[in-house]
Amino acid sequence: AQRVTQPEKLLSVFKGAPVELKCNYSYSGSPELFWYVQYSRQRLQLLLRHISRESIKGFTADLNKGETSFHLKKPFAQEEDSAMYYCALSSTGRRALTFGSGTRLQVQP
Amino acid sequence: DADVTQTPRNRITKTGKRIMLECSQTKGHDRMYWYRQDPGLGLRLIYYSFDVKDINKGEISDGYSVSRQAQAKFSLSLESAIPNQTALYFCATSKTGDYGYTFGSGTRLTVV
Numbered sequence: 327a328q329r330v331t332q333p334e335k336l337l338s339v340f341k342g343a344p345v346e347l348k349c350n351y352s353y354s355g356s357p358e359l360f361w362y363v364q365y366s367r368q369r370l371q372l373l374l375r376h377i378s379r380e381s382i383k384g385f386t387a388d389l390n391k392g393e394t395s396f397h398l399k400k401p402f403a404q405e406e407d408s409a410m411y412y413c414a415l416s417s418t419g420r421r422a423l424t425f426g427s428g429t430r431l432q433v434q435p
Numbered sequence: 436d437a438d439v440t441q442t443p444r445n446r447i448t449k450t451g452k453r454i455m456l457e458c459s460q461t462k463g464h465d466r467m468y469w470y471r472q473d474p475g476l477g478l479r480l481i482y483y484s485f486d487v488k489d490i491n492k493g494e495i496s497d498g499y500s501v502s503r504q505a506q507a508k509f510s511l512s513l514e515s516a517i518p519n520q521t522a523l524y525f526c527a528t529s530k531t532g533d534y535g536y537t538f539g540s541g542t543r544l545t546v547v
Contacts, residue, residue: 335475358534370478370525370538412477416534422468422493423534427477 328353330415332426339403340434347398347429349387349413357415359389359396360423364410373398373411383407403433438462441526441539448516448546456511456542458526465531467509469493469501472523472541481524484509485531516546 329352339345351357361373374382376389376396387398396413413426439460448454458467466485470478470493480493482501490503498520502510513520523543527536 332477360534362536369540370527370536372535375535414534422466422480422483423536424480425470425478427475 328357328415328417328421328424330413330424330426332411332413332429334429335427336430336432338432338434341405342402345398345400345403345407345431345433347411347413347431349396349398349426351394351396351413351415353394353415353417355417357417359387360414360416361385361387361396361398362412362414362425364412366409370412403431405433405435407431408433439526439528439537439539441524441542443542444540445543446545448544450517450546452516454513454516454544456513456524456526456544458509458511458539460507460526460528460537462528462537463506463530464528464537465506466529467503468527468529468536469499469509469511470525470527471495472525478525481511513544513546516544518546520544521546 331350359376363373364370385400412428414423442457468483469481472478479495484490484503487503500512523541525541526539529536
């Protein structure tokens with residue numbers, strides 16, 4: 327069975343500080359990993375996916391198959407980054423995305 | 436106009452009542468999903484549909500049923516609502532081969 331673990335429910339940092347939101351997964355095959363974000367009063371939306379190796383809003387995430395992790399990082403947090411972040415996994419084949427429990431990021435001024 | 440629309444936005448119902456949550460989309464996506472969100476538990480999959488005739492149970496389907504009336508419509512029913520089904524329900528869509536979901540704005544359901 328596939329599982330996504332986000333160990334932190336809340337991460338609070340000051341503006342300008344580095345941010346790392348942790349995500350670990352368990353899956354025996356080759357997963358696709360994603361980060362979704364939900365800003366206050368907005369819909370859940372895709373932030374980035376590991377396949378595209380892109381940087382969105384200054385965030386990056388690297389898939390580490392050895393450590394089964396897909397941590398989300400940003401070198402300098404901004405107040406507008408405050409939101410709920412969900413890590414998600416898809417397996418090969420037909421299944422839908424499996425989401426983690428989410429981490430709330432608070433960026434204080 | 437929103438491309439994934441959920442109705443109602445909020446609903447309070449009594450224990451034992453049947454209730455239907457509706458989702459419609461103008462994205463032209465073939466896949467649709469229902470998730471529920473609970474504090475500390477994240478999003479859990481209830482049902483998903485890869486086509487009008489292809490409906491699958493998710494991890495928490497007990498107490499729920501779905502209907503895919505058309506490619507654009509996917510309804511979730513609670514046959515006999517119970518208080519622990521109080522949650523925020525999300526509909527999402529995607530196209531085959533792409534797990535970039537488009538989410539609706541959610542339905543907040545309270546069962547009293």
